[in-house]
Amino acid sequence: MSWDAEFTEHFDRCADSMRFTAYLLCGNHHEAEDVVQTAFLKLYLAGPKLVRREGLEPYLRRIVVRTFIAERRRVRWRRELLRDELPEQPEVAVLSEDKLVVWDALQSVPAKQRAVLVLRYWHDLGVEETAAALRCSVGTVKSNTNRGLKALRRRLGPAFAELWQEVSRGA
Template sequence: MRFTAFLLCGNWHEAEDVMQSAFLKLYLAGPKLGDRSGLEPYLRQIVVRTFLAERRKVRWRREKLTDAPPEGLSSAAGAEDRLVVWQALTAVPARQRAVLVLRYWHDLSVEDTAAALKCSTGTVKSQSSKGLETLRRRLGPEFDHLRLEV
């Protein structure tokens, strides 16, 4: 979940703040949770909603790209591509970024993503399309080899 928060926020400090808020919300909801089997999807939903709520509260705050790579990257082939894609992801608006992270990082279906975000499947599809277009524009033609498809 911490990495999901990082993908959404773009930096580790904000991701940790989102995670702390999400765990607090999960703790407070704990007594009401009867079925503990769906805890991971529920926590993921809390993380995404907390991220989106923070973005709505502080509209004037914008993320800044840095030259420093995120912590914990492996030296495996393609690490540079992942770093560039992660940095480009910060240029995508918050709602579209949430859809992209759920759909393509967590491999959720359109229906599951819509349920997690409490929106229609059409909204998920349009936000995916717009988010991928923003990523394509940000990455440029040298990243056409990455399969960025709806």
């Protein structure tokens, strides 16, 4: 099978999942779409050089997360954008109020901590898998998880435990 056909098949299978991951990281659809397009472009360009092509989905997820983090480092002034109209609502079929509250709070967590929380709790990756996806140590994943959860606790207050369990269980 040619790389173009293989890439198209992979895109069809993974695009929605990658958009959702990017949306969780970015907090808006437009930025998420840019991150996913950049990630798929990087995958497409790297594809012919890849020796092993099984396991492309975790590789692509790592590209999405690293692209998001790199973009946040590069353009720090984009953290707060003032707009004339309200932001779009997520295009997820049914969103509980709890998910909206947690997603809003997740946007206040620093980018690396947010990436760790998304990979660990929404994608249900273990500490080692998350470390591999982010190319960092297990200790870094653990400390970023701890700091991210503390930031969410501060933002969500006493209802944190109940909200977090509801959202991470039903993701």
